Each structure stands twice: as C-alpha cells, then as structure tokens.
Amino acid sequence: MTDPKRPQQLIDALSQTIVGQREVVESLVLALIADGHVLLEGPPGLAKTLACRALAAALDGQFKRIQFTPDLLPADIVGTRIFDQHESVFTTAPGPIFANVVLADEVNRAPAKVQSALLEAMQERQVTIGLQSHPLPDPFIVLATMNPLDTDGTYALPLAQMDRFLLKVNVGYPSREEEAVILERFAVDGTHLVESAATLDDVRAWRAQARAVHLDEKIKAYVVDLVAATRRVDAALGEATAALIDYGASPRATLALAFLSRAKALIQQRTFVLPDDVRGIAPLVLRHRIGFNYRLVTERADPEAIVARLIASVPAP
Amino acid sequence: MTGARAALRPPAAFALAMLLLLPTGQARAQSLQRLDVTSFTLSSDTGAPQLERPFHLIIAVSVAESESRLDNLVLPSFFGLEELGDARRLVAGSNGTHYRETITVVAHRSGTIHVTPAYLDAVDARNGRPTRFISNALVLHVGGGLEAPAAASRGIFRLLTAGGGIAALLLLAGALLLLLLRRPRVPAQQQPAHEGPPQPARLPPAAAPANRLHAFRERLSTHPERSTVLELRGYLWALAGAGAGETLADVLRRPGAHDLAVRTVLRAAERAAFCPETHLHRAIGEVVASLEHYMP
Numbered sequence: 001m002t003d004p005k006r007p008q009q010l011i012d013a014l015s016q017t018i019v020g021q022r023e024v025v026e027s028l029v030l031a032l033i034a035d036g037h038v039l040l041e042g043p044p045g046l047a048k049t050l051a052c053r054a055l056a057a058a059l060d061g062q063f064k065r066i067q068f069t070p071d072l073l074p075a076d077i078v079g080t081r082i083f084d085q086h087e088s089v090f091t092t093a094p095g096p097i098f099a100n101v102v103l104a105d106e107v108n109r110a111p112a113k114v115q116s117a118l119l120e121a122m123q124e125r126q127v128t129i130g131l132q133s134h135p136l137p138d139p140f141i142v143l144a145t146m147n148p149l150d151t152d153g154t155y156a157l158p159l160a161q162m163d164r165f166l167l168k169v170n171v172g173y174p175s176r177e178e179e180a181v182i183l184e185r186f187a188v189d190g191t192h193l194v195e196s197a198a199t200l201d202d203v204r205a206w207r208a209q210a211r212a213v214h215l216d217e218k219i220k221a222y223v224v225d226l227v228a229a230t231r232r233v234d235a236a237l238g239e240a241t242a243a244l245i246d247y248g249a250s251p252r253a254t255l256a257l258a259f260l261s262r263a264k265a266l267i268q269q270r271t272f273v274l275p276d277d278v279r280g281i282a283p284l285v286l287r288h289r290i291g292f293n294y295r296l297v298t299e300r301a302d303p304e305a306i307v308a309r310l311i312a313s314v315p316a317p
Numbered sequence: 318m319t320g321a322r323a324a325l326r327p328p329a330a331f332a333l334a335m336l337l338l339l340p341t342g343q344a345r346a347q348s349l350q351r352l353d354v355t356s357f358t359l360s361s362d363t364g365a366p367q368l369e370r371p372f373h374l375i376i377a378v379s380v381a382e383s384e385s386r387l388d389n390l391v392l393p394s395f396f397g398l399e400e401l402g403d404a405r406r407l408v409a410g411s412n413g414t415h416y417r418e419t420i421t422v423v424a425h426r427s428g429t430i431h432v433t434p435a436y437l438d439a440v441d442a443r444n445g446r447p448t449r450f451i452s453n454a455l456v457l458h459v460g461g462g463l464e465a466p467a468a469a470s471r472g473i474f475r476l477l478t479a480g481g482g483i484a485a486l487l488l489l490a491g492a493l494l495l496l497l498l499r500r501p502r503v504p505a506q507q508q509p510a511h512e513g514p515p516q517p518a519r520l521p522p523a524a525a526p527a528n529r530l531h532a533f534r535e536r537l538s539t540h541p542e543r544s545t546v547l548e549l550r551g552y553l554w555a556l557a558g559a560g561a562g563e564t565l566a567d568v569l570r571r572p573g574a575h576d577l578a579v580r581t582v583l584r585a586a587e588r589a590a591f592c593p594e595t596h597l598h599r600a601i602g603e604v605v606a607s608l609e610h611y612m613p
Contacts, residue, residue: 214593272592275564304445312446315562317591 004205005198007033007267010058013197017054018047019185020178026267027169027284028055028143033206033263036166036256037122037142039107039288043149046171050191052103052143057193061100061200062137066118068110070153074117078127079134092129097121100137100200107144108154118142119161139203159247159291166256167281168288170304206266213262214272218317222275223257226282229314230290236313241306244296249289256285275316282311350388352450353381353442355413356572359393359435359452366459371401371423376435376452378416382442383409387416389438393452397430397459398422424459431456443570451558527612534608541601546589549604553586578611 007029014025024040028051031038040048049065056063066077079095096102097118104118121127122142126135144165146157162168174182229236231248257278264277287307296303362373374395378387386407401421408415424430432455441448533549554561559568565587568574574583585607589600 214591216591216593219591271596272588274587274591276566279564279566305440305447308445309447312448315560316564 005202006269007198007206007263008269010198010202011267013058013194014051014054016194017192018051019181020174021047021051021171023284024048024051024169024171027167028052029267030260030263030281031166032059032139032141032203033210033266034166034256034259035139035207036259037144037164039144039146039162039165039168040171041146041148041168042171043173044147046173048145048171049103049105052101052145054193055141055143056099056101057195058197059100059139059200059203060196060198061139062098063101063103064096064099065103065105066096067105068107068114070109070111072110072114074114077114077117078121079129081130090130092132092134094129094134095127097127098134098136100139100141102140102142104142104144106147108146108151108157111155112158115155115157115161118144119164122164139200139207159289162288163250163252165288167260167284169284170287206263210259210262210266213265213270215258215262216272216317219261219273219275219278220258222278222314222317223254223261225314226257226278226286226311227251227254229310230286233310237306237309241301241309244292244299244301244306245290246293247291249286253285253289257282260285279311279316283307286311348388349438349440349447350384351382351442351445352384352387352437352439354437354439354450355379355381357435357437357450357452359432359455361432361455361457366424366457368424368427368459371421374420374422374432374455376416376418376420378437379413380416381413383411384414385409387414387437390416391436391438392418392420393433393435393455395422395430395432397426397428398424398432424457427459429456429458444566530608530612534605534612537601537605537608541598543590543597546586546601546604550586550590553583557583578607581607582611 010032011025011029014028015022018025024047027038032055040051042048052065053063066072075095077095077097079093079098081090082093083089084091107115107118117127121136125138125140126133128134227249229248230245230253233245233248234242260281261273261277264281265271265273268277283304287303290303290307290310292303292306295301356377356379358375358377360375360377362375366372374393376390376392378390380387399422401423403418403420405418406416434454435452437450439448439450440446441450529552533545533552536545537549551561554563554568557568557571557574559571565583568583569580574580582604585600585604589597589604592600
C-alpha cells in the first residue's frame, strides 16, 4: 500500500507542466480540495486549457472537454436518450459532463439554456436524463474558461450563475523569464503531462482532512466581516466607489471563504487557519460575486483595485 | 444683451469648472502609482542642531520600479523650524528609483522639536493594495547652551563697569556656581532621537522592549493562556509598527522583520493565537522558546 500523497505534491506535479501561473495551479488544487468549481478568465494562449488537462492527468481521473459554441444544446452536455432499434428500448447516452475533470472551454459562447444546464449539474452533482437522475462522479470539478478580450457573440454569465463558481482566477501573461522557460521546455518536445501524481482517493482524503481544519472564532468573524464589507461599500470605501456597485457577495461567498481557507491551511500542512489564508484567497472568492454596474466602465475604474481596497479595509484579527 | 451675457457667465464658468474638476477627482482616486517601496527614511545631517545654525532634513525613498516622479509624497511637518529652501534629486534606472529631498531648516529656539513622518500613498506592488508608506519620525534636541552664558557675561560686565564691586563679584560667583550646577544636567550627547528606524517600520533592538518581553515569557511559562498570547502578538505587531488589522504577511514584509529570530517569534505567536485548544500548550511552548532565543 502506497503512502497517501500530499496536496503539495500535486501542485509540484502541475508546476512541472505549467510554467509560472502559480496562482492558477494552486487555485485548481484548492478548488479540488474544497469541492468547488473554477472560472478561469484570461486571453488565449495562457495555458488555461493545458492547466485543466494537466490536472486531470495528474489525478488519474477521467477528463472531458466541452467546447462551448452558440449552437450547443443542453443534451450535448448532459447526455440524451437514444432508441436502440435492436432491443427496441431507449438507452441513456451520458454526455461529457460525466467525468472527474470537465473543461468547459469558452463557457460564455453558449446561450443561457446551455450554461444553465452545466451550472445546474455543477450545483446538484447529478443530472436528469429522461425521467432518471444520474449522479456525477466523485470527485467532480468543472473548470470553465472565458476570454475577456473577444466578447463579440458571447453570452455574459449572469451573476447568479457566476456565484456557483467557488473561485475565479484571472490568468495573466507570464514574466519574461517564465516565457523563456516555456520556449525552452515546449518548443522542441511539446507538452509533457505528469501522470498519477495523486489518486482520486487521495483527493477524497484531503477533503476529509480539510473539513477537520480548525477555524478560530476570530477568523470566522473576519470571514463574515469581509463578505459584509462588499454589501456596505459606502462605509468601507466611500460613496463614490459605492456608486459603482449594485450588490455585494452572497452567503455562498462566506462559505467559499471558509472552505478555501481550510484547504489553503491543509496545503501548507497546518491544522488551523490563519488570517493570511483568508486574505490570500479573498480576491479569488469575491471578485466575481460583486455586482459592478455600468459606471465601472464609464468611470474607467479597476474592479480588481476596488476589491483589493475592500479587502484591505477590513482589519484582520 | 451684455447684461444677459454677463448673467450667463457664472453658471457657465461653474459648469466648465465642474467638467474640469470632476474627471480630475475621479482620476486621482484611481491614479496611485504602483510601487514596491524598498526604503523610506527621514534623517537629519546633524546629531546636535544648534540655534540659528542651518542644518538639513533628508527624505530618501527607494522604489524597485523606474519612475520619472513620485506622486503623492507628502513631506514632514516641523514646528519650531524655519524652512530656508529645499533641493530634490531623482535617479531612475534599471535598479529602481532613488529619490532624495534635502530641506534646509534653521531653529530659532532651543529645546525639543518633533518632526512628523513623511508619507507616500501608492498601490503596494507586492500585494496590489493601496497603502500609505510612512517614514520614521524624528525628535531633535536643539542646543543653545552658549546663548545664556554670553548674555550673562554681558550683564555682569555692565554691573562691573557700573561700580558695584562686591555685589558684582558675588553675582559673578553665583553665576559661576549656577553654571557648574547646570552643566551635568546638559545631556552628554545630543543625538537626534529617532522615534523609529526607517519605515516600513523596523523592530527595535531586542534590548529595548526586553522587560516587556521577559514579562510575557514569564506569564506564558506560568499561565499558558490564549489571552496572553494575543496580548503578546499585539505588542509585537505594535513594535513592528504594524496596525492592529494587519496580517502576519504584512509584518514579515517589513525590513525589520527580516531577522530570523524575529520572524520565528512572530510566526510562533501567530500560530499560538489561532491554533485549536488541543495544540495551544505546545504552541505556547514554541512561543516561549522563540522568545528565549530572541531576547539577549
């Protein structure tokens, strides 16, 4: 019997494939431990898809990719009933959602009905085909990507649906040094995915361990204060900034902060959460849950800076 | 017609002013420079400034980025000093930007003068947060010891020339006695007292808060309680110049916390502050051990 792997080993394995993008790699593992889904936003060519494939390979799990297009149908994701002429019965053909790691590429290119089918599956962890419900595999993680630059012909995800992603990661360009490594590593040999860095059983064990990580009362209060600050921005940042925001984060954000803080503590081999764990993941949890309005664009305000100021306005314990 | 035009002028001017001012105000809110401030100090070029003798206050800022200017740098305030002029120098290159402003000042009265810290508002490049970087403050003791004896000797000379022989001699003897008595009270070295080393704030040497830290160590050894740990943590945060709402990562980024022993104490206190009750005794044991290692 082999020793159970540590989450850090999975991060290290992914880092062998993904150059730089430390936040992306760590976020994938955090979401995996916290049993949530990830929204990756960034321009094309920044290894978003590769990161998802690398995670599936490193986990020895089943990986499916769905390219979202305007003509996609819900049945293309969840599956459908097919009439078997030989047996004269309807059989179920499961869709690509039945996998451990599902990559929803360019999720905002499909219309709302399809997005809704995916997001419902993410939430319920089961899909209904015909009259029968089918549970999704465990672990099950959806990694959705969005390209912020090319928005023609896209369907923006409503805030209520964005809320279902445990965290949102903004994928940025690599540094000059990282780009040199990318050139060195991939120009000749192509992509090399590290396999079997952890098992699905390891992931289930990490989840159990994360649930046992201690969350002090002071930290709980800090988590609540952080989310509450998004709903009373005028008190934290003044009326001018508050005018850019229609509504704050939901209680799902509170739960997400708690889950992810525990996961982060576990990655760092701690049995308790520190304020830095919470503050470190707060931007990833809050940035897509705050309802900015049109004034954000007209005022040319930076949403990331506003979220950072909001977080900074809440004193840590 | 002219009257009608004149009547329109104030609202039109007001609207124009608003149009000009509004975007500026909005832009300012979003226009903090993104800086990685590596050092920020306020110093004086003399350890013992003297009355009516000009000396210099020097503000030095170093940032990792190459910038042509530093916006939002606010100079220190000083009451009791007259500003005679200032000189600025900014050198930007691949190794960052080094800004130095030298303010020439003069004191017109002796005694203690407090110079408030300078500060710089910017987005901290290390964490993306809007931050007020604050330099150290200065306390200067302006010496004017020669003034009083000179004035006294002039008075005595007048008395002597006035012919008050014995009385003058008695007064002279009294004045000498007074001078002798006063001398030991004058501080031997009138160094400018830095309220804190360069900012971001630096932990003072271990000897300075030794008594408090010894007391904390004793209390934790005899009564290992969470409340004492939290009190110690707050004290360490204050020593580092950190606000109560800052996290360990903020404190560890400060230059003064680069010392391994200091980092060990800070980390141990953080762990003991938030660990579960079942781990508390062991965590407090680590705090006590790290304090023993840290203190002289």
